[in-house]
Amino acid sequence: MKNRVISVDIFRGLTIALMILVNTPGTWSNVYAPFLHAEWHGYTPTDLVFPFFLFIVGTSIAFAYQNKTPSATTYRKISVRSLKLIGLGLFLGAFTLSFPFIKDFADIRFPGVLQRIGVVFFFAAIMFINFNWKSLVGICVVLLVGYWLLMGYVPVEGMESTFDRAPNNLANYLDIKVFGTHNYKPDYDPEGLLSTLPSIASSLLGIFTGLILTSKRERKVLILAGLGVAMLILGYLWDTVFPINKALWSSSFVLVTAGWANLFLAMIYYFSDVKKLQFGSVFKFVGANAITIYFLSSFISKCMGQIRIGDTSLHGWLFQNIYVHGFMPMKLSSLLYALTVVSFYIFLAYVMYKKKIFIKV
Structure with a gap:
């Protein structure tokens, strides 16, 4: 696109990051209310994410x-x-x-x-x-x-x-x-x-x-x-x-x-x-490969949910063994897991951007 507007790239990447955040909690049984969809009528911050995209x-x-x-x-x-x-x-x-x-x-x-x-x-x-x-x-x-x-x-x-x-x-x-x-x-x-x-x-x-x-x-x-x-x-x-x-x-x-x-x-x-303030670059990186990052996050999350380790999944094992601690509320543990996942994909997007890897779907 000619004459790119930086804010559009940042907004696109931020939206994808939020989509990943709300889709990958440590456990769905412990999620802060703003990160859940409204049960039916009304809306939460999470309900803004997809229409934003x-x-x-x-x-x-x-x-x-x-x-x-x-x-x-x-x-x-x-x-x-x-x-x-x-x-x-x-x-x-x-x-x-x-x-x-x-x-x-x-x-x-x-x-x-x-x-x-x-x-x-x-x-x-x-x-x-x-x-x-x-x-x-x-x-x-x-x-x-x-x-x-x-x-x-x-x-x-x-x-x-x-x-x-x-x-x-x-x-x-x-x-x-x-x-x-x-x-x-x-x-x-x-x-x-x-x-x-x-x-x-x-x-x-x-x-x-x-x-x-x-x-x-x-x-x-x-x-x-x-x-x-x-x-x-x-x-x-x-x-x-x-x-x-x-x-x-x-x-x-x-x-x-x-x-x-x-x-x-x-x-x-x-x-x-x-x-002309320099901010939001991490989201600009995600916005450059928005669909690719979203697809990978969905695919990998799906695989991690199906790989079995004992009586739980790889996703469940990582969450229980790394993020669950007695001194920490379960909702906070669940959120920290989601933030870790988002951080991983932001880093991946950064590497792709720096290596000039842009996958257009």
Whole structure:
């Protein structure tokens, strides 16, 4: 990307680091509340992480594709990258260390984080090179309002639809009908089919921020902060009729998370790009190989959970023998384990960066 904005790289890397942190506690039975997802409605700091990444995907699209025109070559590159992301996600969902190294078909999860990133990237990138920003605003509004109307007013099996975790929740209903046993939970998937529509809007909102950052406008920090506050207000107002919910990726959730993303990015942009302060380099290293680092962390964590040592796993053995001490609260031990894992991948990203190893997915 030409004319790189340092804050975007830092924000991307920070998001990946946070994704690894919340995904790899020492034990899931002892985790501080901010590092857990909300049970259903509402949100925690952890619920901000994935939408932040989809937001920054959109911002990066605005940088990488600003001079691209619709062509067979461009469409092919976008499609190939999307399929790679989806393929990596399906691999994580299907892989097991037991021969023949593939789960029973009924146990394979089809949706997932990387799959959603791939789908969102595909549609957001295609839209960006075909429509101007005004049209993209219209598409974003249609996605968010349309999703609200679908979720709130389309009956399910003759019953009034609900936003609760129930059989007559339209998003959950469709996931069960389409994916069957291939969902994250028996009754829903947080990266499900219908909720992918508003997740595309998350990326489109990131595109608008990217356009602001690549423009010649002055006072970009104030513009981003103003957008952030406006989105938060609209999101909380919408929450009164369409609750903020990550599992459903509700329209209010999209606005609130994009609002926070704009505020955080405005702050990072002010210090790194305006004031030229040297900070956040460790996260810049992670951002340079974001998908690679995330995939490796997920794959290695999965393997460590399956390698058996006595009556526990390699993951469990390391945690119990190195981090669990009588004088230390278990939640703190669990967090220290997660911080160690994050530190390892930051170091790996640093080595890759210094050796100029950049793996583009």
